[in-house]
Amino acid sequence: MSSHPTVLTLQQAAVRLPGQRCFGPYTRSVRAGETLALLGPSGAGKSTLLKLMAGELPAREGQVLLEGKPLHAWPLATLAQRRAVLPQQHGVAFGMPVELVVALGRIARGADAQQATITAAALQRAEAAHLLGRRFDTLSGGEQARVMLARVFAQLWDSPPGWLLVDEPLAALDPGLQLALTEALLGYCHERGHALVAVLHDINLALAAFQRLWLVRAGEIVADLPSNAAAVPALEQLYGVGLHTVQDDDGRPAVLLRRRPAVAAAGVSLA
Numbered sequence: 266m267s268s269h270p271t272v273l274t275l276q277q278a279a280v281r282l283p284g285q286r287c288f289g290p291y292t293r294s295v296r297a298g299e300t301l302a303l304l305g306p307s308g309a310g311k312s313t314l315l316k317l318m319a320g321e322l323p324a325r326e327g328q329v330l331l332e333g334k335p336l337h338a339w340p341l342a343t344l345a346q347r348r349a350v351l352p353q354q355h356g357v358a359f360g361m362p363v364e365l366v367v368a369l370g371r372i373a374r375g376a377d378a379q380q381a382t383i384t385a386a387a388l389q390r391a392e393a394a395h396l397l398g399r400r401f402d403t404l405s406g407g408e409q410a411r412v413m414l415a416r417v418f419a420q421l422w423d424s425p426p427g428w429l430l431v432d433e434p435l436a437a438l439d440p441g442l443q444l445a446l447t448e449a450l451l452g453y454c455h456e457r458g459h460a461l462v463a464v465l466h467d468i469n470l471a472l473a474a475f476q477r478l479w480l481v482r483a484g485e486i487v488a489d490l491p492s493n494a495a496a497v498p499a500l501e502q503l504y505g506v507g508l509h510t511v512q513d514d515d516g517r518p519a520v521l522l523r524r525r526p527a528v529a530a531a532g533v534s535l536a
Contacts, residue, residue, distance in 0.1 A: 275329055277292055278290060278324040278326070279291070286483075288484035295428060299476060301477045302464075302478050303465065306482065310485075311464045319430050320336040348428050348429070350429075351430070353433050360402055361401050364398070367387055371383065387418040393408065396412060410435075418453055421459060427460070435465075435467070473517050507522070509521040
């Protein structure tokens, strides 16, 4: 059993979106320093689960606890210093300077004598220091991703161990940038003891970089597994595909998608 304290607890927590099915109930916990990937087919409820964990969606049943205390009982400013969220969409106003975008991560602190220093340090950590002085709307997609990563770094820079929630943070980025940002996230959370929870579609990234997998289907967590080769059969069942397992140079598992039989070549229509 890990000696790290529990940061986040889901106690029979469930959420229902207007006109949609119920998601949950979920009963799970996340410890400080853990890295957890949420995997599942499109529409499975991964982003909804992440929003429930972040407190963006209230629990209709049960509760979500931060260090044993319900999320809704925490002052918003204090909660913002313990959990940071990196969403799929940035929603940043056009023309905003890069340093102001990053400094928004510190807004819950009010008067903040360290804001400029921490903003610069967070940009450096996200390998985006060269973007200081630029306007956010003039940046490429990859540059914007680095700036938004620096924003959540700044938000939790000097906080006690909390958790960082990211929703498909690497979507549409090139492989080199995906690797760089993943390493930056993992290194940052490891140094500060923050838990990292990420919605992912890349199975190999989850197996290579994360310790634990929650497999989500139809609004339920159908498996909670260590991230190793033993998880591959469950991943095959989750996605309804065949996977071939190999090992990388560090001994971590990686998977290759098995090709379906070439039925078209036998004169069978795929339409």
